[in-house]
Each structure stands twice: as C-alpha cells, then as structure tokens.
Amino acid sequence: MTAxxxxxxxxxxxxxxxTQGGDPSAFDELVVRYTPRLYGLIYNxxxxxxxxxxxxxxxxxxxxxxxxxxRGKSSFSTWMHSIAVNMTINFxxxxxxxxxxxxxxxxxxxxxxxxxxxxxxQGDPLNEISIHELQxxxxxxxxxxxxxxxxVVTMFDIQxxxxxxxxxxxxxxxxxxxSRLFYAHRQLQTYLHEFKKA
Amino acid sequence: xxxxxxSDSIHRLLRLKRYEQPPEGYxxxxxxxxxxxxxAELLKPSITTLMMERLSYWISEFRVPTFxxxxxxxxxxxxxxxxxxxxxxxxGSQVNFTPDYSQNSFSQTPVTIQKMQPVSLRAGxxxxxxxxxxxxxxxxxxxxxxxxxxxxxx
Numbered sequence: 001m002t003a004x005x006x007x008x009x010x011x012x013x014x015x016x017x018x019t020q021g022g023d024p025s026a027f028d029e030l031v032v033r034y035t036p037r038l039y040g041l042i043y044n045x046x047x048x049x050x051x052x053x054x055x056x057x058x059x060x061x062x063x064x065x066x067x068x069x070x071r072g073k074s075s076f077s078t079w080m081h082s083i084a085v086n087m088t089i090n091f092x093x094x095x096x097x098x099x100x101x102x103x104x105x106x107x108x109x110x111x112x113x114x115x116x117x118x119x120x121x122q123g124d125p126l127n128e129i130s131i132h133e134l135q136x137x138x139x140x141x142x143x144x145x146x147x148x149x150x151x152v153v154t155m156f157d158i159q160x161x162x163x164x165x166x167x168x169x170x171x172x173x174x175x176x177x178x179s180r181l182f183y184a185h186r187q188l189q190t191y192l193h194e195f196k197k198a
Numbered sequence: 199x200x201x202x203x204x205s206d207s208i209h210r211l212l213r214l215k216r217y218e219q220p221p222e223g224y225x226x227x228x229x230x231x232x233x234x235x236x237x238a239e240l241l242k243p244s245i246t247t248l249m250m251e252r253l254s255y256w257i258s259e260f261r262v263p264t265f266x267x268x269x270x271x272x273x274x275x276x277x278x279x280x281x282x283x284x285x286x287x288x289x290g291s292q293v294n295f296t297p298d299y300s301q302n303s304f305s306q307t308p309v310t311i312q313k314m315q316p317v318s319l320r321a322g323x324x325x326x327x328x329x330x331x332x333x334x335x336x337x338x339x340x341x342x343x344x345x346x347x348x349x350x351x352x
Contacts (some may be wrong), residue, residue, distance in 0.1 A: 035225050103218060104220050105219075106214075137252070138212065182205070
C-alpha cells in the first residue's frame with residue numbers, strides 16, 4: 001500500500017472553514033486524510049516508528065490549535081507539511097544522540113518492484129541481499145544526511161513531491177531545493193555505491 | 199551525464215523506502231488515539247496549577263512553633279512600651295517656637311498697615327556685597343510682630 005502518493009481530494013478549504021467555524025468532525029476528516037502522507041514524511045526523517053507516532057500526534061494537535069490563524073495564503077496541504085517538517089527538524093535537533101532506529105517492515109509488494117529486484121540481485125542471484133539488509137543500508141545512508149537535506153530527499157525521492165511544492169513547504173527557492181538534492185544525492189552515492197548499477 | 203545517471207539510480211533506490219509501512223491498522227486507529235491523547239491533555243493540569251498546588255501544600259505543612267507566636271507578641275509589646283516611654287522625654291529637647299511674651303507689654307502699639315512698604319533686598323545690598331546672585335528679586339513687607347516693636351517706637 002503506497003498511501004503517501006495519493007493526491008488528497010481538494011475539498012480541504014471547505015473542511016478547514018468548517019473546522020474554523022467550530023466543527024471538530026471536519027478536522028477529523030483532515031486528520032484521516034493527511035495521516036498516511038505526514039506519517040511517511042516524519043518516519044523517513046526520524047527512522048523511528050514510536051517517535052513518528054508521537055510527533056504526528058503533536059503535529060495535528062498544533063494544527064488544530066492554530067487552525068484559526070490559517071488564512072489560506074498557501075494550500076492547507078503546504079501548511080500542514082510545513083508544520084510537520086519544522087516540528088520534526090526541531091525534534092531531531094533536540095535528539096542529539098542518535099537513537100536506535102525502529103524501522104517498519106516493508107510491504108510484501110516490494111519484492112515485485114523492478115527497482116528492488118535490480119538493487120538486490122544485480123543480475124546475480126548469488127549476490128542477492130535481503131530486504132532488511134537493503135532497508136538498513138538505506139536508513140544508515142539517510143541518517144548521515146543533515147536534517148535539511150534529509151527533509152528534501154524524503155519529500156522528493158520518497159514521496160514524489162515536486163520541487164516547487166518543496167520550496168513552498170520549506171520557504172526556500174526552487175534553486176536551493178535542487179542544489180540540496182544534488183548535494184544529498186552525491187553524499188548518498190558514496191554510502192550506496194554498491195547499489196549504483198540499479 | 200554520469201552524475202545524472204547516478205542521481206537517477208539513487209532516486210530509484212530511495213523510492214523503495216515508500217514500502218516501509220506502519221503496522222496493520224495503524225492509520226485506522228490513529229484518529230482514536232489522537233482523540234484519547236487530546237482528552238488526556240485536557241485533564242493534565244498546567245505547570246502553573248501544579249506550582250500553586252505545591253506551594254499551598256508547602257505552606258500548609260510549614261508548622262510554626264507555638265512559642266514563636268508568644269515570643270513575637272512579647273517583642274511587639276516591649277517595642278510599643280519602649281516607643282511610648284521615649285517619646286515624652288524627647289519632646290523636651292525639641293525647639294520651642296512659641297514666642298516669649300513675658301518681656302513684652304500688651305499695651306504696646308500694634309504695627310499699622312500704613313507702615314508696611316515693599317522693600318527690595320537687592321536695593322539695600324547694591325552698594326557693597328551685592329547678593330542679588332544669591333536671592334532672586336523679591337519684596338518683603340516690613341511687617342514684624344507687634345511684640346517685637348519697641349515701646350518707644352511711636
């Protein structure tokens with residue numbers, strides 16, 4: 001199940017207006033709608049399921065408290081993602097010591113993904129590595145990146161968010177997004193060189 | 199070109215991370231957990247309330263010994279008595295501003311209003327020892343109490 005890439009239906013403004021008007025059930029709909037996507041964003045930045053759960057609760061609580069200040073200058077999705085990214089980066093700054101990752105099991109459908117097959121076997125069944133081994137290496141490589149670079153990589157490479165949207169979420173230019181991605185990919189290549197042929 | 203290829207391969211590798219999903223039923227249960235946590239937050243007292251509770255508890259636990267009250271009362275009484283006894287003796291040393299009429303006759307002529315003329319202090323001192331810089335220009339009525347008038351002044 002790849003819920004992250006699903007585009008939410010665009011009746012957000014109506015739900016936001018209802019929430020601002022005092023209807024909490026409208027906010028519940030927004031929570032249900034944004035949970036998978038924001039979970040993916042926070043999880044891939046923290047590499048820890050428990051931390052992600054706590055942060056996601058805090059993100060929605062903060063959004064609910066400050067929804068009256070949302071004026072619709074950006075889309076609700078951008079606003080929610082900004083809250084999530086900022087809170088996660090603040091959390092990572094406070095969590096100075098690197099915690100032991102608490103990774104989720106990959107979905108079984110990964111085994112049929114051509115990129116996974118190419119990455120794990122590289123055409124040679126004897127060199128086949130396990131899903132968990134690949135997962136560990138990917139997470140180890142991600143954890144070497146700075147918080148800002150990790151945020152950009154998570155949104156672009158994992159979640160498929162366009163450059164322009166990332167720029168709005170982070171409040172930076174598209175050029176900066178591209179340069180951060182370029183730099184992050186160069187760093188990741190050194191950690192993931194064994195999978196380069198994929 | 200090589201950079202582009204490498205970047206693309208990294209991109210495709212990283213996209214595999216989207217398969218990492220939370221345990222089954224997590225998304226379905228999340229809203230319920232969110233509501234529970236929100237309610238718990240409402241029940242959780244704020245830091246101010248906790249501080250006030252601790253302060254009031256500390257005050258209630260703070261026991262003053264009984265003799266301390268008696269001691270404080272005794273000190274207050276002694277201090278009051280001391281103040282009351284000292285005050286009359288000090289009043290004798292104060293300067294008495296009441297004019298002494300004993301040497302003046304009550305039959306002397308009072309100063310009339312015609313005798314009162316404005317006098318410039320500067321005018322009197324202009325010759326020598328000008329003190330105009332000391333005193334601003336002012337006029338005084340030549341009025342002295344009747345008791346200070348010499349009996350032979352008329």
